[in-house]
Amino acid sequence: MADVKPKSLNIVMFPFMAQGHIIPFVSLALRLEKMIKKNKNREDNLILSLVNTPLNMPKLRSKLPPDSSITLIELPFNSSDHGLPHDAENFDSLPYSLVISLLEASRSLREPFRDLLTKILREGDDVVVVGDFFLGWIGEVCKEVGVSSFIFSASGAFGLGCYRSIWLHLPHKETEQDQFLLHDFQEAGEIEKTQLNYFMLEADGSDEWSVFMKKNLPGWSDFDGFLFNTVEEIDHIGLSYFRKTTGGKPVWPVGPVLPDAGSRSTEEGVKAWLDTKPDHSVVYVCFGSMNSISQTHMLELAMALESSEKNFIWVVRPPMGVEANKDFDVKEYLPEGFEERIKKSRRGVILKKWAPQVDILSHKATCVFLSHCGWNSILESLSYGVPLLGWPMAGEQFFNSILMEKHVGVSVEVARGKRCDIKCDEIVSKIKLVMEEESEVGREVRKKAKEVKELVRRAMDDGVNGSSVIGLEEFISHATVKNEKS
Numbered sequence: 001m002a003d004v005k006p007k008s009l010n011i012v013m014f015p016f017m018a019q020g021h022i023i024p025f026v027s028l029a030l031r032l033e034k035m036i037k038k039n040k041n042r043e044d045n046l047i048l049s050l051v052n053t054p055l056n057m058p059k060l061r062s063k064l065p066p067d068s069s070i071t072l073i074e075l076p077f078n079s080s081d082h083g084l085p086h087d088a089e090n091f092d093s094l095p096y097s098l099v100i101s102l103l104e105a106s107r108s109l110r111e112p113f114r115d116l117l118t119k120i121l122r123e124g125d126d127v128v129v130v131g132d133f134f135l136g137w138i139g140e141v142c143k144e145v146g147v148s149s150f151i152f153s154a155s156g157a158f159g160l161g162c163y164r165s166i167w168l169h170l171p172h173k174e175t176e177q178d179q180f181l182l183h184d185f186q187e188a189g190e191i192e193k194t195q196l197n198y199f200m201l202e203a204d205g206s207d208e209w210s211v212f213m214k215k216n217l218p219g220w221s222d223f224d225g226f227l228f229n230t231v232e233e234i235d236h237i238g239l240s241y242f243r244k245t246t247g248g249k250p251v252w253p254v255g256p257v258l259p260d261a262g263s264r265s266t267e268e269g270v271k272a273w274l275d276t277k278p279d280h281s282v283v284y285v286c287f288g289s290m291n292s293i294s295q296t297h298m299l300e301l302a303m304a305l306e307s308s309e310k311n312f313i314w315v316v317r318p319p320m321g322v323e324a325n326k327d328f329d330v331k332e333y334l335p336e337g338f339e340e341r342i343k344k345s346r347r348g349v350i351l352k353k354w355a356p357q358v359d360i361l362s363h364k365a366t367c368v369f370l371s372h373c374g375w376n377s378i379l380e381s382l383s384y385g386v387p388l389l390g391w392p393m394a395g396e397q398f399f400n401s402i403l404m405e406k407h408v409g410v411s412v413e414v415a416r417g418k419r420c421d422i423k424c425d426e427i428v429s430k431i432k433l434v435m436e437e438e439s440e441v442g443r444e445v446r447k448k449a450k451e452v453k454e455l456v457r458r459a460m461d462d463g464v465n466g467s468s469v470i471g472l473e474e475f476i477s478h479a480t481v482k483n484e485k486s
Contacts, residue, residue: 007125009125010126011047012128014131024229024257025152028254032472032476052075053109054089059090077108106135117129129150130152131149136220140222142223151225152226152229154375156238157230158399159375169184179193189406191399197395229254230255231256232467233455233467234382253459253467256383267351270349280367282367283305283310283367285301286371287371288374302338303424309347316330316334317352358380373411409444412434412445
């Protein structure tokens, strides 16, 4: 009797439509592909697929190396059908006010995704789904068609735990105090109302964000487990929260899941400038791909960078209210003569919209990262032992900032939110607090950042069976058990 070829297992991965979600999903897929290729027993039986909408396909394709066997699968989606601009299939192409509209519109992908899973199963393969936490309906769809599903969070467990708890209970509505504790996550410590983004602060249970969250969050209980782009050693409080609230389902740290060094492009001018600077002498300023600060804040920050007398690289985006996709003249929004003075002194570099972030953070001249505390940026900073100056602005960034400052000890908060009242002198004092050798706080933060760099390195080290290596191996084993039994 001829041998029956075992079924293949298709790991179908579906990130939400935002660069901060797509990039970690692609990086996780590539990490899985590498692990599968190392294990010849698995290589023939495992297929990796990434699912998304038509306009995100080029973004996905550009992140995959030419020799990758990862399949891209397109689901039909027309943003115009949902009252969005015709090309609005990604957070990055939308003003923040329309983000909720894209989140709501993504629910229309439910039936096409169900059809896709049914088709794969009909063709004879088994399926395991790795879905995004914003696509909470995926777990229910997977239950309906009889396949396992797992959430992969591009955010850390602490930040997402705070985010989940607040949206479930709106505890800030129950007190007149400025501080409050989370109902089911008191280990996080006190949260201040100024650490809630505008939509969360104004939520009353009937607003559009609350309505979406009431539909999305309960769906998380339909998933069979969680993967987090984090490290056990720095995020154990958040991971413990999810282990407690999911009723014993597996919760695996698998981070940091970051793009391979070879997949980034270096801007030679930036590297050449950094090469001329002393070790630990540069402050890097970047607020991510979606966040803008007000023009008032831009002026205060520019004056602070100049008067601090520190070397700096600043990634400048148009201020709030100016269309992000529009080409803009930096000079319009900065102090008169600022750009010319900086160029002449060679003390600073101004980049428009984008920077080779990993190249900057990995350079020995970089001392500190003034960041919006997006989780990908935090992981990149910690991976190179660079401490943070936190200026959280949206989403769970405020909670990431709490984790880094209060629990991990690698950050000092500079400002909070897009509407805060922050002056030049305050920014200067925080920069000097972290960067200057005679500062006791700075010495401690820089020392702790180096220690965390080593923790992160060990977590991803195959040779010592690091915590994140074990997490990913356990996930693959868990996913393949069902395939081997069927």
